[in-house]
Amino acid sequence: MSITGHQIEFGWFIPTTGDGAYIGVKPERESTAEYMISVAKKAEEAGFTFALIPTGGSCLDAWITGSMIASHTSILKPLVAMRPGLIEPVLAARMAATLDVLSKGRALVNIVTGGSPDDLRATGDPLADHHDKRYDRTLEFLQIVKGLWDQQAPAEGNEFLAAHAAGSGKGLFYKGDYYAIERGASQPAPVQKPHPPIYFGGSSAAGKKTAAKTADVYLMWAEPLEWIKEQMEEMRDLLKKEKEETGVERSLKFGLRAQVLVRETEEEAYRAAWNIISKVDQRAVEQSSVRFSRSDAVNQKRQNKLRAQSADQDYFAGPNLWTGLSSVRGGGSLLLVGTPDQVSDRILEYADLGISSFILSGYPNLEESEITGKLLLPLIKEKRKTSALGGGHV
Template sequence: MSNKQKVELGWFIPTTGDGEFIGIAPERPASPQYLTDVAKAAEAAGYEFALIPAGGECWDGFIVGSWIAAQTTKLKSLVALRPGLISPVLAARTAATLDQMSGGRVMMNVVTGHYPQDLKACGDPLYDQHDQRYERTQEFLEVVRGVWGHGGRNAEGFNYEGKHYFVEGGTCQPAAHQQPHPPIYFGGSSVAGKKTAAKTADVYLMWAEPVAWIKEQIAEMEGFLQEQREQEGLDRNLRYGMRAQLVVRETEEEAWDAAWRILSKADPEQVQSKEKLHAKTDAVGQERQMELFRQSEENKFVIAPNMWSGLSAIRGGGAVAFVGTPQQVTERILEFVDVGVTSFILSGYPHLEEAEITGRLLMPVLKAELAKRGL
């Protein structure tokens, strides 16, 4: 990496419940105390931030983020903004309030889509209009950024007129704590998603895939950025992030045993089924995860050294896991750093114990290697 961007490491807050196994009801329901315990464990382990998920079964991210901020001292919250489900001016004000209340410990995760049924249940009229949702997201973020730029009691109003939003005299009270605004993280693997990210995001997020796949995605994003420079005079740069699971143990054999154990209580028919419920989505990222799962079936779902797609048998989203010893997983993560990934959102089952385990085993090795590189 030529620009020596600092690598940041994040964890995950399980607001739908948690446990050692997936494919069964969560053994530990979400609760204020448990989510606090996970957040404190992540902070103690050396993680800098924590992703708070979004979706129909999740607790509200802004409220959880506010709670966590009050229970920790350094940990930042990566909280979802969902265009179409909240007005952009209200979103900007809510985010700025949490930014002020936490002393600048908030980051924004733009979630444009989800499963169509969840979008319908939330009242999104564009639930089945993939590209229009990204068109709306671009306008949404133009308004959010515009209102953030008109923050404070004496700010002049921000005006905007687009296809999806009309704002006259919009201001942000309070002004954001972080300047110019909290960082915007953005995921979306389709062409529409990537072009929107190129125009609006600070960090482009991907789900874990083999290094060559990630390298291709980054190259595609850099192409869209160059296209913007040439055609629109819009000179922007992006950082790149990746979401992955972790199973780290002192020996590789222990790690693989622990990985397969996560699936050990799931219904075998569900594990072996060719039709996965979570694959019924128009999300290109999910399609890519399922392609990896299918391609690796004959190799026990190993998609690359110390990378495993087995959890896609049950869960959607970023299911690919790093599996191995601290040194092995560090080596794999550094391979992604070498192609330009500087933000990692990691997690493991159960999130409390795995935060502690990775804090003890992985983080000293990984951070030492990053320090050697000045990262």
């Protein structure tokens, strides 16, 4: 294995719909403020530098949760969902900039276009049944948000607001198919320059095209190496095409969303993995299958395919890559499972492809963040250090 020298970051997960040791059943723990804060603090202590806050379904509001997490940590960066169609771009720009200011430059933005028509209809989204149009809207949304962040205000504070109210402020003008903005303004300005980093997931052609134009970090749900490599090559080709068409050369980082479970022995790790789904009954599997089939998200379809292909291998899609959780869990469900040495090798293989951001989680998140921080993160750091010093392949 060749271990690359680019910097990598590790993020954890804040459970906002409950938490526990099992999936497919009612969570044993409620997502109280106290519990989510304890998960965030434990993740920070374990060495994680940011935390994904989910959205959709029965999740607690990501922005309010993110603000709470930021106020109870000092280093951990909240990665908060921004949902085009559910929030208007001018307000979204102000909210993200405000969080960035109040957290002293720790805000991260996760663009969620939406992949469940059922969930989108429940929020009143008129594009619930129009997959590609949602990404067209997301492109306009981000053009406005980034335009508001990037514009130079003619004045500051009350003077700026007074000029804007009087109609003399310059502001942002935008006319698209989904949004029309006249003298749009966002105060305060973000602390991070040029703006808080934008994370973006979407495996469809429309999603990738929009990501190539707007994202700072392109997120993928964990899959076998060759599957991930193909997606990264597609994105790099889109970046080249974008440069040819616009003359603008954009840089893009890559991120991976995965579940993780490390134990001292392989036997212990696999036993713990099967235990997570030990309370799942057939009815839950059937209900989940129906729900997954209604999703129009390409990345969910890829997870479904991976589970089906690995079924006759005890749900192993490759060394230490287990799809068992995806029988009832949607989203990025692939579990990196094994000993610290095995799982660190798998993560470093992804890093060799160019992955620089890893968003991990486990069941339950409180205990697993501590275990992962103790057994896995230091070993990854040590292996990279050894390789950099000429210690050979790991």
